[in-house]
Structure formats: structure tokens, C-alpha cells
Amino acid sequence: MRLISSWLVPLFIFFVLTAGYIRGVKVYDAFVDGAKEGITTVFKIMPYLIAMFVAIEVFRASGAMDMLARFTAPVLKPLGIPSEVLPLIIVRPLSGSASLGVLGNILSTAGPDSYIGRVASTMMGSTETTFYVLTVYLGAVGVKKSRHALPAAVMADITGFIVAAMAVRWVFGN
């Protein structure tokens, strides 16, 4: 499996390149045009990322995030979610790198093969950095009214957090 995934990208690029060349595409020109678009896209989303990162960093550094964690703790108990994974639940939708740090921290204190460690790993693998996705996708096209996108995405996250604990209990039986 590991072999397949590491060969995937080079083989895919090779395939596209060969197919393009055989079909008479000016592959170099095409690549440059696409890459140009990539650069403008990044500059288009940059202001939105700045806005989002400032809010997230302030929220975290001020201690507001810890406060939120304390408020939500009683809600999680009945769902079988251990309170040790709470920081991960709070950080996961906001920042990919910060949540990786939190996961590493949970795994080293609780142990990667403990109930807590497995729940945290499952949560991390089955959810995304929702606010980052939302910021980037909406920012790139300049959409201002997001309608139901945020509630639906957040519901998917909440489902992921709850089901993660259930799935670990069901599969590993602890």
C-alpha cells in the first residue's frame, strides 16, 4: 500500500505528460499557463487567510480557547468522548498544524494505543480544517454570503467527533 501511494504522484504526472504529448498538446505552454493561474489564486486567497489566522491566533493566545474547552467539557461526557481530546476538538476545525501538535501531545501523554489515543487519532484522520477550507474556497471566488455551507460543514465535524468515539469502542471494544 505504501508503495502504491508513493508511486502514485510520479506515475500520474508521467501519464498526463505522455497523454498530452501524444495528443499534440504543447505541454510546456499548458503547464506554464496553469502554474500562472496557481500563483494568482494564492494571491487572491491571501487576504482571507490573513483575516482568519489573526482571529484564530488572538482567540488562542488570549486564553479564550481554553475557556471554551472548559465550557464544553460537561457536554462531551455523556457522548463517551474523553475530556483529554477536547483541545483537539476545539483546534481541529481552525488550524491543521496546531491540531497536529495537539494530537502529538495527546498521543505522547495518553499513549497512541490507548482508548484516548485511538479516539484522538480517528478524529484527526476523519475531519478537516473546516474553517481553512471555507476561507480558501469562498475567498477564491469572492463569495460573501455562505448560506448553509458553514452549518452543514460544522455538522459534519460534530458527527465525526461523536462517531469517532463510538467507532473506537465498537472496533476495539474498550
Place this chain on the structure above:
Amino acid sequence: MINAVWAVMLAVGIFVGLLNDQADAVTKAAIDGASQAVVISFGLIGAYGLWLGIMEIAQRARLIDALSCIMRPVLHILFPHVPKGHPAMGAISMNVIANVLGLGNAATPLGIKAMQHLQQLNHHKETISDDMAMLVVINAASLQLIPTTVIAVRSSAGSSDPAGIIGTTLITTFCAAVIGICVAKMLEKAIY
């Protein structure tokens, strides 16, 4: 919605920071956050350039058209407003495949490309369309088959079974995606 979330996060952050006597930390966090965003953006340029470059070759070689023909029966259920043969379907197909394979740094530029195509079909340019919201929800649900990053973190934390969470992750991802899609379909009529 995003306006409110952003304003509340920032305002509550500043307020709590002042209560906790963390004024300096808050100031530093604001500036650090802004520079972090710029550093990350510059890191993205390479990956975006690479993947959209390859995508452009695939597009001109008509590979994307072939792919969207294959994927259309499934994706049409989720994105009913994309007309047959529209380039949006090709970009959505590529984005979904990159997600499933766990190619995070390819999935996002391809997803943005799909958003831009969907924006052409959108009648109200400042308001998200049903199909665009669906794409956001699917991307927020993390559809990958093998959570490679998590497995790596587990293995470096000394796990005896780093890949053991693949099963639970798949179950969880599937449930989250289904709920996200259902909620999006339910709310798309309700919220305008």
C-alpha cells in the same frame, strides 16, 4: 455567517485577553497570525502552480473530459445543477479523487478551480450556490482512504499498530460525510 464568526472570535479573544491581563500576548498573536498566513500562502504557491499546471495539460489533452464522463453518474446526484459537458464536473472529479487519495496539497487548488467553474454557473455572484456549498461540505468532510499523516504521527509516538485506526477513520469519515451532505441538502431550500 462568516462575518459573525470572525467578528465574535476576534472580539471575544481581545476581551478575554484583556480580562486575563494578556494585552501583549494578544498584540503579538495578531501580528504573528498575519505573518503566519503570509508564510503559509507563499508555501502554497509552489504546490498550486505544480498541480494547476498538470491539470492544464490534462485538460488540453481532454483527459479531464473523459474522467468527468466516468464520474458524472455519481457526482450528478450531489451537483445536479452542473450541465452535461461543463468543465466544472471535470474539476470536481479531480478534486474528489485527490481527496480520496489523500493528496491534500493537490485537492485544494483543484477544488478552487472547481469553485471558479461553479461560480460561472452561479446567478448571484456574491451568494454561494447549492453546488458550491456541496463542494465545500465534501472537502470539509475529509474523504481520504488512508490517513497517512495521522499514521506517521502515531508511529513516531511509538504505537505498536500505527495503521490500526484506518478502519475507525473510514467509518467516521463516511458517517460525517453522509450527515454533512444530508444537512446541506436539507438546508439549501431553507437558507437563502
